[in-house]
Amino acid sequence: MNKYAIIDIGGKQLRVEQGRFYDVRHLVPIRNTLKPNEKIVINRVLLIRHGSSINLGYPWLHDAAVKGRILHGCADKKLVIQRIQSKRKTRKIFGYREDMIRFVIDSIHFGGRSLNKD
Template identity: 35%
Template sequence: MTYAIVEAGGKQLRVEPGRFYDMDRLALEVDDQVTLERVLFVNNDGESLVGQPVVEGATVVGSVVSHLRGRKIIVYKMQPKKKTRKKQGHRQELTRVMINSIEMNGKAIASDSAAAQEPAAEQAAVEAEVES
């Protein structure tokens, strides 16, 4: 299984092709391509590349699926014995990104189409086993 650890919006995410992830709001339109160049780690079927701090030539390519807002959190501040209370809510603006491929030096080492073919191959193997 191929995956990468990328830095986006000050957070580190473990990403795989064919999955979507929520990250802080990006100034892009829906269906736009996004390239994440701060790749910290790449695992390609057991072969690991560790960046210092980033892996040279590694990029993660995805597309924007939608913009949404996260769950509401409550911020409550109180000073005891002073009758001071402040209640405030917050919802984080998020962007949902579908990861299409992980690339090394411009060549895709893992892509969404390869991830979609793996379950199909497993299903074919199971069907052949059942027929036997």
């Protein structure tokens, strides 16, 4: 719990740790090219905490990277949208599932070295 990073991915900020998996909506603009077990590197690291030291980026840390790999594609919960026009007495109900990509964090690097080997 004393080693983690906060990354900017898919328009959201995630607190990531080694060995955990996460689901994101927009990993890259071309989602269809990513295959399972493909390695990824995320350079948009906002914060790294290692023990009692905290490193902040403005806006990102330039010598930090989070390395991981794609597990598989998945779907989010179904979003149900209802459009109701009360005066016309019409109702339309439709929904969709957002495509998600599940990935696991293998290591967190800062300053040219991995923080997970300590």
